[in-house]
Amino acid sequence: MRLKDKVAIVTGSSKGVGEGIARVFSREGANVVVVCRTEDAGKKMAEELGASEGRAIFVRTDVTSSESIQNMINTTIKTFGKLDILVNNAGYHISKNVEQTSEQEWKFIINTNLRSTFLCSKYAIPHLRKTKGNIINISSMVGLVGQPNAGAYSATKGGQIAMSKGMAIDFAPDGIRVNVICPGWIQTPLVEDWFSQQKDPEAARKYIFSRHPIGRIGTIEECGKAALYLVSDDAAFVTGITLNIDGGITLGY
Numbered sequence: 001m002r003l004k005d006k007v008a009i010v011t012g013s014s015k016g017v018g019e020g021i022a023r024v025f026s027r028e029g030a031n032v033v034v035v036c037r038t039e040d041a042g043k044k045m046a047e048e049l050g051a052s053e054g055r056a057i058f059v060r061t062d063v064t065s066s067e068s069i070q071n072m073i074n075t076t077i078k079t080f081g082k083l084d085i086l087v088n089n090a091g092y093h094i095s096k097n098v099e100q101t102s103e104q105e106w107k108f109i110i111n112t113n114l115r116s117t118f119l120c121s122k123y124a125i126p127h128l129r130k131t132k133g134n135i136i137n138i139s140s141m142v143g144l145v146g147q148p149n150a151g152a153y154s155a156t157k158g159g160q161i162a163m164s165k166g167m168a169i170d171f172a173p174d175g176i177r178v179n180v181i182c183p184g185w186i187q188t189p190l191v192e193d194w195f196s197q198q199k200d201p202e203a204a205r206k207y208i209f210s211r212h213p214i215g216r217i218g219t220i221e222e223c224g225k226a227a228l229y230l231v232s233d234d235a236a237f238v239t240g241i242t243l244n245i246d247g248g249i250t251l252g253y
Helices: 016-027 039-048 066-080 103-131 151-174 189-196 201-210 220-231
Strands: 007-011 031-036 056-060 085-088 134-138 177-183 242-245
Touching (some): 007 016, 007 103, 016 031, 016 085, 016 134, 031 039, 031 066, 056 066, 066 103, 085 103, 103 134, 134 151, 151 177
Parallel strands (some): 177 242
16 A cells, blocks of 8 residues: 555545545545535545544535634644645636626635635645655646636636645755646536536537547546555655646647
8 A cells, every 4th residue: 555654634525536536545545634614525435434443534624714724734633643645626616707707706716726725735834844745736627728717717726736836846855745636527526517507418428528539538536546646655756747637638628
């Protein structure tokens, strides 16, 4: 097991990409801190990852709140005694262009996606410095190539990439590696909801699949395996990169 006895915080880990990462980390021996806002879903995930054996805990956290984030970090240290890995995955999407986006909506998306990455990293770094740990920031293909009707979301995802590169430089002397994963279309509840909202869901599905050179969309398991590589010793010389998990769609997006 490549992460035996490591301690990993994964925000937004009750479903989607965060769930995939949490499950792979747990399978590889990590003690996982499940972080989300929904108590029932968070507790259920922690139980599935071994809470009863002391291998996982759930910490209900509002990633837009500095106080809540600090509680999450402190609870992790109190429970497991250290922190090796932080995955900033929690985020939200709004389908509006800049003109359509209200100032309140802009602030909410910035706080949820970008400010949360800053705050979680800020308060985790003193502990990661002790373990020469890792940060993975989950951005998006949108942060690289843009997306129609997603002005605020695109800004946050591009911002995560730029901030991660700066962090990789700043904290490399401390032994902390910082990398980015940019998922494309991944089989998640959010994507399934999008398909179901289309006039012809099956036609929409076939169209999206056809846009990928590989011929399909990705899985949360594949995102988890990518994250596993980045936090493992196999990637000891890797920092400041963006790893695209997109089936090749951004090659001609």
